[in-house]
Amino acid sequence: xxxFLLYKDRDFDLQRxxxxxEQALTQDLELNTLFNAMxxxxxxxxxxxKKAVLSGLNDLDTILYRQNILKDCMxxxxxxxxxxxxxxxxxxxxxxxxxxxxxxxxSSILYNSVQMLQMSVSLLKKIKNIADENADKFESEGFTAFxxxxxxxxDDEFFVSVQNHLRELKFRDxxxxxxxxxxxxxxxxxxxxxxxxxxRSWIKRIFATNPTVYTFxxxxxxxxxxxxxxxxxxxxINLVANALAQSSDHIDNFITMLRAELAFYVGCxxxxxxxxxMGEPVSFPLPVASSERRxxxxxxxxxxxxxxxxxxxxxxxxxxxxxxxxxxxxxxxGGKSTFLRSIGLAQxxxxxxxxxxxxxxxxNACEGLFTHYKREEDVNMKSGKLDEELSRMSEIVDNITSNxxxxxxxxxxxxxxxxxxxxxxxxxxxxLEKGIKVYFVTHLYEFALRFYDNKMGxxxxxxAERQIDGGRTFKLIEAEPLQTSYGDDLYKTxxxxxx
Numbered sequence: 432x433x434x435f436l437l438y439k440d441r442d443f444d445l446q447r448x449x450x451x452x453e454q455a456l457t458q459d460l461e462l463n464t465l466f467n468a469m470x471x472x473x474x475x476x477x478x479x480x481k482k483a484v485l486s487g488l489n490d491l492d493t494i495l496y497r498q499n500i501l502k503d504c505m506x507x508x509x510x511x512x513x514x515x516x517x518x519x520x521x522x523x524x525x526x527x528x529x530x531x532x533x534x535x536x537x538s539s540i541l542y543n544s545v546q547m548l549q550m551s552v553s554l555l556k557k558i559k560n561i562a563d564e565n566a567d568k569f570e571s572e573g574f575t576a577f578x579x580x581x582x583x584x585x586d587d588e589f590f591v592s593v594q595n596h597l598r599e600l601k602f603r604d605x606x607x608x609x610x611x612x613x614x615x616x617x618x619x620x621x622x623x624x625x626x627x628x629x630x631r632s633w634i635k636r637i638f639a640t641n642p643t644v645y646t647f648x649x650x651x652x653x654x655x656x657x658x659x660x661x662x663x664x665x666x667x668i669n670l671v672a673n674a675l676a677q678s679s680d681h682i683d684n685f686i687t688m689l690r691a692e693l694a695f696y697v698g699c700x701x702x703x704x705x706x707x708x709m710g711e712p713v714s715f716p717l718p719v720a721s722s723e724r725r726x727x728x729x730x731x732x733x734x735x736x737x738x739x740x741x742x743x744x745x746x747x748x749x750x751x752x753x754x755x756x757x758x759x760x761x762x763x764x765g766g767k768s769t770f771l772r773s774i775g776l777a778q779x780x781x782x783x784x785x786x787x788x789x790x791x792x793x794x795n796a797c798e799g800l801f802t803h804y805k806r807e808e809d810v811n812m813k814s815g816k817l818d819e820e821l822s823r824m825s826e827i828v829d830n831i832t833s834n835x836x837x838x839x840x841x842x843x844x845x846x847x848x849x850x851x852x853x854x855x856x857x858x859x860x861x862x863l864e865k866g867i868k869v870y871f872v873t874h875l876y877e878f879a880l881r882f883y884d885n886k887m888g889x890x891x892x893x894x895a896e897r898q899i900d901g902g903r904t905f906k907l908i909e910a911e912p913l914q915t916s917y918g919d920d921l922y923k924t925x926x927x928x929x930x
Contacts, residue, residue, distance in 0.1 A: 432584050432685045436573050436692040437483075437784075439496055443692050445478075449485050451830055452801055455823075456485065459802040459840070460775045464735040468705055469698030476701070479694040487782030489796050494718050497784025499571035502715070504696040505703060510565050514558055515697050518690035521554045525683065551682045559585045699785055702734075706788070711737055716781040716792040721834040723795045724868065724889075726751040730790035733773040734780075737788070745905040746789065747773070747893075755863050755889040759872045760879050760912040765895025766905035767872045768840055774870055775800060775838050797836040797868065801827050804840040816845035824858065833866040840872045852878035863889075879912035 437443040450456075457463060462484065470477035488494050504511045559581055566578040613619035706713055712730060719725045730746035737744055747770055751757050759767045777787040778800055803824060806816070820843060831837065843851040843858075852875045859882070862869055873879055883892055893907035 432580060434577060434689045434692050436500055436577060437497060437695060438493060442688050445482060445691055447482065447486055453485050455802050456800065459804040460772055461735045464738050465776065468738045469702045471701050476694050476698050479691055480698040483695045484779050484783045487779060488784065489721055489798060491718050491720065491796065494782065494784050496573060498715050500573040501696055501699055501784065503569045503571045503574050504700060507565065507568050508700050510561060511693065511696060514561055515690065515693040517554050517557050518686050518693065521551060521686045522690060524550055555585055555682065705738065709737060709741065710743055711788065712790050713786040714789055714791050716787045716794065718781055719795045721796045721798050724753050724755060726754065726794045728789045728792040731773050731777060731792065732788050733769045734776055734788035735772065736769055747907050749893060749907065751891045753889065754891040755868055756859065756882065757870045757891045757893065758879055758882060759893050761895025762897040762903060765897060765903045767895050770907060771838055771840055771870055771872050775802060778836060797834060798832050799835040801831055801835060801837045803827060803837065803842050805842060805844060820845060831867060836868045837862060838870045841874060844874060848875055848877055851875050856881060876912060876914045883912055
């Protein structure tokens with residue numbers, strides 16, 4: 432049995448390695464804020480959210496497959512949580528029996544496997560009942576296939592058969608074993624047999640002629656005899672014990688994977704509930720192929736800032752379709768870095784199959800998302816800030832490929848403007864030649880003006896808006912880069928004006 436709720440044809444790999452730039456992405460985009468909102472204090476939900484968001488998809492069919500499942504989850508959130516809670520209950524209950532897997536005695540393995548299988552079958556029946564009662568409320572391909580699988584694999588005959596087998600495997604009437612004598616009269620070919628007469632009517636049992644049997648008894652204090660008898664029993668039931676343990680593991684693997692795959696959607700439901708309470712919109716994005724250049728949206732906002740401030744914030748509208756370079760300039764504290772972070776967060780959310788924090792959103796999938804943000808002074812740095820920036824840039828170059836996306840935030844500003852502009856310009860030109868989409872927040876006027884004056888058709892220049900009185904609207908408008916970032920506005924705000 433397979434859940435297939437994150438992929439159409441394979442399980443979700445919880446052991447998959449995260450991308451090499453995972454630490455930088457987490458720091459620069461403040462991803463732990465997002466993961467914490469999805470987890471609500473649950474460590475398992477946190478790990479699944481982290482693994483799913485950072486292991487983005489390039490396959491558009493799988494992205495849309497997850498989107499449709501998530502829509503079903505949002506429309507039937509209580510049902511989905513009930514199924515998830517059953518899976519959690521199963522795994523938590525089995526922790527009490529994990530010691531049995533270390534047993535070397537078949538009788539002990541058999542006993543614990545029967546107990547665990549009995550509990551698992553009971554929980555599977557709960558899931559099956561939920562499916563029977565609510566399958567018609569789900570429309571996605573993923574849930575439709577999931578419920579169809581449950582209906583096929585877990586029919587009434589299955590549950591009756593399993594219960595009968597489990598009842599027999601408790602061996603309340605003893606164990607019937609056949610064997611042959613081998614070399615030295617040692618027993619060989621031990622086979623567990625069905626109890627005689629179990630399938631005969633009571634009349635046939637009364638009048639049937641029983642075969643001749645020979646019986647011996649072990650004295651109460653015959654420890655060696657009891658041990659020998661126990662070893663004979665273990666030899667006879669060894670294969671059955673192993674088979675039952677494998678069956679129990681099969682069901683356990685199914686429930687474990689069901690929990691992991693549903694955990695992603697439960698995390699999305701947790702996040703959606705918090706955003707809805709603050710009145711923030713979400714939408715399901717339209718992904719297109721990585722070879723295209725699409726990036727247009729309305730009302731895009733930084734979901735992590737909303738979760739931190741616990742209130743609505745200003746969203747932005749941008750149409751950067753057919754653009755390879757988006758260079759963001761404008762006033763200090765005008766929302767440039769926040770906008771850049773919202774770009775990265777939305778891209779990750781889209782490519783893992785989630786909704787995004789926008790009224791509408793369309794973008795091409797990327798062959799990897801990378802960030803290059805300025806870093807504060809670090810006493811552990813072994814070289815200057817510029818050397819550190821170039822070192823990080825070198826690591827990105829080693830891993831980035833065509834059709835990836837790279838977000839720069841005030842990079843290469845650790846030296847003078849002329850040198851920083853020259854370094855940034857050469858790097859950007861090389862990236863664009865390789866077909867890499869670039870978003871760049873900068874205060875380097877010469878650098879920004881050079882690209883603006885070239886009138887490159889594949890470039891877009893949003894600028895953080897500043898009102899006449901110095902107020903910030905936190906909106907971006909398409910405009911020419913300015914030589915000033917209006918740092919004096921901040922000075923006046925902090926220190927006031929002096930006559």
